[in-house]
Amino acid sequence: MMEPRREETDFDRLMAELQRQIIEQARALYSAKVIEEFYNPKNLGRMSVPDAHGIVHGWCGDTMEIYLRLNGARIEEATFMTDGCGPTVACGSVLTTMARGMSLEEAGEITPENLIAALDGLPEENLHCAELAVSTLRHALERYLGGQLDEVPARLEKLEK
Ligand code: FES
Numbered sequence: 001m002m003e004p005r006r007e008e009t010d011f012d013r014l015m016a017e018l019q020r021q022i023i024e025q026a027r028a029l030y031s032a033k034v035i036e037e038f039y040n041p042k043n044l045g046r047m048s049v050p051d052a053h054g055i056v057h058g059w060c061g062d063t064m065e066i067y068l069r070l071n072g073a074r075i076e077e078a079t080f081m082t083d084g085c086g087p088t089v090a091c092g093s094v095l096t097t098m099a100r101g102m103s104l105e106e107a108g109e110i111t112p113e114n115l116i117a118a119l120d121g122l123p124e125e126n127l128h129c130a131e132l133a134v135s136t137l138r139h140a141l142e143r144y145l146g147g148q149l150d151e152v153p154a155r156l157e158k159l160e161k
Contacts, residue, residue: 030087031120037090042097043079044089054140056132062088064136066096068144075099075107080136087119087126091133094118099137108141110134 026035047053047067055065062084069077078099080092095115099107112130116122122130 026086029123030090031122033094033118033120034087034090034122037093037119038086041089041093043077043093043100044081045079046081047077047079052140052144054136054138054143056136056139058084058128058132060084060128060132062129062132064088064092064132066092066133066136066140068099068140070104070144073104075102075104078137080133084132085126085129087122088129088132090119091115091130095133095137104141104145107137110137 023035026038030038046065047069050067051070052068053065055063057063062082064082064084065080067079067081068075078096080096082088082092095110098110098115098118102110112127112134115130115134116127119130
């Protein structure tokens, strides 16, 4: 049997060590829930023919999109896409899971604080990631409802796309 090449073994060890360090650093900063949702996000992906779509560009330079499939006035399915940070992926995952099954009105009442609580907290520097996600959901709802939920903070830019 052939021995594995030495440099491959060293490389594998190095990668495993790096990954261990990254996860350790993430654990020091983020809740177990944030890490779990970041590594295994739910509802990630674009919807081809959504009933409602929101897209918001945050001051941090990241963009979030939320897609909704409706059944009457209820959200049957919600998905998201983002080019943002790990906590934003976690926010999109948990927010779309929360919104599923809600009425449009209930979904419009979700606050960034509700989302942060559902993630077992976020560090100060990532609170805006929850704001971005909630604002994107509101953007989708307000577009569908014709502007009745226009509460996206002014510092976030709603994109018409
Ligand atoms: Fe931009 Fe998280 S840092 S959304």
